[in-house]
Amino acid sequence: MSKLFENSTINGLKLPNRFMRSATWEGLAADDGTCTPELKDFYIELAKGDVGLIITSHTYVRPEGMGSPRQLGLSDDKFIAGLRDLTAAIHRYDTPI
Numbered sequence: 794m795s796k797l798f799e800n801s802t803i804n805g806l807k808l809p810n811r812f813m814r815s816a817t818w819e820g821l822a823a824d825d826g827t828c829t830p831e832l833k834d835f836y837i838e839l840a841k842g843d844v845g846l847i848i849t850s851h852t853y854v855r856p857e858g859m860g861s862p863r864q865l866g867l868s869d870d871k872f873i874a875g876l877r878d879l880t881a882a883i884h885r886y887d888t889p890i
Contacts, residue, residue, distance in 0.1 A: 796811065797810060797811045797812065798810050798811075799811065801845070803846075806846075806889055808845040808846050808889065809843065809845050809887075810843065810845040811845060812843070812844050812845045812846075813844070813845060813846045813847075813848065814839050814844050814846070814847045814848060815848055816848045816849060816850055816851050816852075817850060817851070818850055818851055818861050818864060819832070819835060819850055820861065820862060820863040820864070821835055821850075821863065822850075822863045822864060822865040822866065823863065824862070824863060825866065826852075826853065826859065826863075826864060826865055826866020826867075826868070826872065827866065827871065827872055827875050828865065828872070828875030828876055828878065828879050832865070832879070833878065833879050833882055836849075836879060836882070836883055836890070837882055837883065837886070839888075840882075840883045840885075840886035840888040840890075841886060844888060845888075845889075846888070846889050846890075847883060847888055847889070847890040848890075849865060849879075849890065850864070850865050851864065851865070852864070852865040852866060852867050853865075853866050853867070853868060854867050854868055855868050856868050
């Protein structure tokens with residue numbers, strides 16, 4: 794059996810396999826960088842597909858740091874609720890994010 798399907802641990806974080814979704818851009822955030830239902834659904838599908846670890850898309854932490862349209866943002870407290878909801882949805886599938 795391939796090692797890809799074996800349990801793994803990274804610094805104490807137990808993973809069910811070695812499949813990882815890396816921080817790339819999918820362009821599913823709102824124009825202002827807030828989390829959208831489409832973005833949340835995208836990550837839920839990854840969690841349902843047994844991805845062992847999800848790293849969110851690249852995210853700007855200052856408004857001038859937005860490098861792509863519809864990039865996820867975290868430059869203001871207004872982003873927290875959507876990201877909290879996204880994280881809770883992914884955790885329902887026992888997937889670390």
